[in-house]
Amino acid sequence: MLEIGDLCVALAGRQVLHSISLTAQQGQITAIVGPNGSGKTTLLRAMTGDAPFHGHARLNGLDVAQAKLWQLATIRAVLAQATQLAFPFTVTEVVRLGLQSSEVDAQTDLPARALAMVGLASYGNRAFQDLSGGEQQRAHLARVLLQVWQPVGPNGPRWLFLDEPVSSLDIGHQLMVMGIARRFADAGGGVVAVMHDLNLTAMFADQMALLHNGRLAAMGSPHQVMTDGTLSTAYGCPVRVNAAPDHGPWLVPQAMPA
Amino acid sequence: MVMLAETTDIQDRSIRAARVTQGLALALAVAGLASIGSGATGVSLFDMLDGLSAREALILWDIRLPRLAMGALVGAALAVSGALMQGLFRNPLADPGIVGVGAGAGLGAVLAIVLGGLLPATLGAWIGPQLVPFAAFLGGWAATIALYRLASRGGSVSVATMLLAGIALGALAGAVTGVLVYMADDRQLRDLTFWGMGSLAGASWAKIAASLPLIVPVLALSPLLARGLNALALGEAQARHIGIDTERLKRITILGVAASAGASVAIAGGIGFIGIVVPHLLRLATGPDHRFLLPNAALLGASLLVLADIFARTLLAPAELPIGIVTALVGAPVFLWILLQRRGIGGL
Numbered sequence: 001m002l003e004i005g006d007l008c009v010a011l012a013g014r015q016v017l018h019s020i021s022l023t024a025q026q027g028q029i030t031a032i033v034g035p036n037g038s039g040k041t042t043l044l045r046a047m048t049g050d051a052p053f054h055g056h057a058r059l060n061g062l063d064v065a066q067a068k069l070w071q072l073a074t075i076r077a078v079l080a081q082a083t084q085l086a087f088p089f090t091v092t093e094v095v096r097l098g099l100q101s102s103e104v105d106a107q108t109d110l111p112a113r114a115l116a117m118v119g120l121a122s123y124g125n126r127a128f129q130d131l132s133g134g135e136q137q138r139a140h141l142a143r144v145l146l147q148v149w150q151p152v153g154p155n156g157p158r159w160l161f162l163d164e165p166v167s168s169l170d171i172g173h174q175l176m177v178m179g180i181a182r183r184f185a186d187a188g189g190g191v192v193a194v195m196h197d198l199n200l201t202a203m204f205a206d207q208m209a210l211l212h213n214g215r216l217a218a219m220g221s222p223h224q225v226m227t228d229g230t231l232s233t234a235y236g237c238p239v240r241v242n243a244a245p246d247h248g249p250w251l252v253p254q255a256m257p258a
Numbered sequence: 259m260v261m262l263a264e265t266t267d268i269q270d271r272s273i274r275a276a277r278v279t280q281g282l283a284l285a286l287a288v289a290g291l292a293s294i295g296s297g298a299t300g301v302s303l304f305d306m307l308d309g310l311s312a313r314e315a316l317i318l319w320d321i322r323l324p325r326l327a328m329g330a331l332v333g334a335a336l337a338v339s340g341a342l343m344q345g346l347f348r349n350p351l352a353d354p355g356i357v358g359v360g361a362g363a364g365l366g367a368v369l370a371i372v373l374g375g376l377l378p379a380t381l382g383a384w385i386g387p388q389l390v391p392f393a394a395f396l397g398g399w400a401a402t403i404a405l406y407r408l409a410s411r412g413g414s415v416s417v418a419t420m421l422l423a424g425i426a427l428g429a430l431a432g433a434v435t436g437v438l439v440y441m442a443d444d445r446q447l448r449d450l451t452f453w454g455m456g457s458l459a460g461a462s463w464a465k466i467a468a469s470l471p472l473i474v475p476v477l478a479l480s481p482l483l484a485r486g487l488n489a490l491a492l493g494e495a496q497a498r499h500i501g502i503d504t505e506r507l508k509r510i511t512i513l514g515v516a517a518s519a520g521a522s523v524a525i526a527g528g529i530g531f532i533g534i535v536v537p538h539l540l541r542l543a544t545g546p547d548h549r550f551l552l553p554n555a556a557l558l559g560a561s562l563l564v565l566a567d568i569f570a571r572t573l574l575a576p577a578e579l580p581i582g583i584v585t586a587l588v589g590a591p592v593f594l595w596i597l598l599q600r601r602g603i604g605g606l
Binding site: 048049050068069070072073074077078080083084085086087088089090093094097098100147 | 271348349350488489490491492493495496498499500501502503541545546547
């Protein structure tokens with residue numbers, strides 16, 4: 001279980017998050033949504049130990065602020081928003097970095113299986129820097145999956161923290177990646193994802209935390225949180241849930257055949 | 259078929275790295291024999307094979323072997339310090355000689371030579387021949403830390419800032435060095451002149467012994483940093499997510515850069531571009547994985563500097579070309595070539 005209590009974050013003297021309390025359960029996908037600048041990524045960075053915070057954050061009972069980096073690395077993996085890779089590694093070499101030292105095995109086929117899982121089966125020997133943005137994002141996801149390959153480990157459930165995992169993906173690959181998160185949770189792991197796409201959130205999330213100006217505006221299932229009033233207030237524009245447009249082509253991922 | 263070819267290709271990169279290690283060890287042995295067999299006196303390897311005369315023994319033990327050992331040691335140290343620094347700065351253009359670390363180490367060495375006499379006699383006798391290498395290490399350490407602080411922000415390094423800050427640090431260290439040289443007396447000036455030539459001409463067992471405690475630990479222990487430096491290539495936050503203590507990794511890497519670059523500057527002066535050419539060639543051949551890069555860089559750096567030294571002392575024999583000129587003639591164009599390639603991909 002991930003427990004966040006009274007969590008406050010100040011960046012450069014400005015209070016970015018105000019007293020956030022929430023829990024996320026293993027076996028579920030917990031989405032963090034909200035408008036730009038509402039503090040979604042900062043909340044995720046606090047949960048992963050990247051941003052200093054007041055309050056408490058415990059993952060499987062482990063204090064995130066006090067835990068050793070290697071301890072955290074064995075129970076959770078993080079897909080951050082991408083940075084530029086410094087040297088010309090191949091895709092497989094990047095994915096292999098996700099292998100924890102305790103289970104490094106030169107003969108393992110896990111990197112190849114992780115790449116196949118994200119739809120990059122034949123990309124292993126390509127130069128990582130030659131991949132498109134969306135392909136790089138999926139290759140990083142393969143690396144992250146490799147780090148927590150078994151959704152449940154000897155010390156309890158493992159966790160995936162995903163910062164906008166589908167931001168540069170086409171709709172087909174969006175569904176693929178959310179499906180991977182779904183299966184990870186169904187197998188007993190926990191998933192926390194910062195999401196921009198409300199349709200995908202409604203479709204895949206079990207719980208969603210809606211942030212607004214650094215405060216938790218609503219928390220609950222998509223059914224509970226995604227109401228016209230709640231969303232309209234948070235996003236500052238009129239939002240209508242489950243309303244079809246009068247004209248023009250439109251599509252939502254929910255309507256696509258599985 | 260294509261996929262089969264590709265999967266074998268990937269395994270080749272680590273197998274190829276192991277083969278390259280063997281090849282480089284052989285190359286170093288050959289270069290070493292060639293180095294022993296060449297010199298201003300004209301005594302060749304074959305002359306030595308049929309038993310050593312007293313003169314040949316003197317040439318071998320007091321001139322050629324220390325020169326070979328120092329060349330190999332300095333070459334390995336420069337190449338490894340370059341590879342470590344590039345891993346730390348996440349950039350293939352970082353080189354201790356170019357970004358002011360060499361100048362900082364030089365300042366430390368000159369400080370030790372000029373002001374070393376002011377040390378209490380007991381302390382001076384205790385530190386003795388280690389003083390100059392150790393001072394160079396401290397100077398290089400201070401310069402590396404200053405450079406990293408100046409060039410990094412939130413874990414990412416700006417290349418332009420790194421190069422410009424390196425120029426400024428180098429100029430500052432050079433200016434202070436100039437003041438010290440101006441203050442030096444005649445005997446110190448002679449020491450400084452010998453030291454500052456950037457050559458292996460002053461090779462001696464004493465110098466080798468003085469630098470060994472700084473260089474050998476770096477060469478032996480740097481492979482332990484390989485996994486961390488590989489992860490750091492993803493970005494600092496990403497490395498932490500994998501479980502790498504990046505603060506500790508950076509502290510140790512900076513110490514390693516300063517120790518190896520500082521010690522080599524202390525005994526051989528400024529020899530440029532080995533630290534940039536060697537890792538670059540190896541990345542082209544076997545990829546950027548530091549597990550292979552660091553040991554192979556030591557071997558290739560040692561071989562190249564021994565070879566460059568053979569050129570330096572035979573090309574204009576009996577006169578001798580400073581080896582720094584030879585390495586710069588080869589290395590500077592390679593540096594520009596890397597720069598142009600990176601300009602193409604917007605890496606600056």
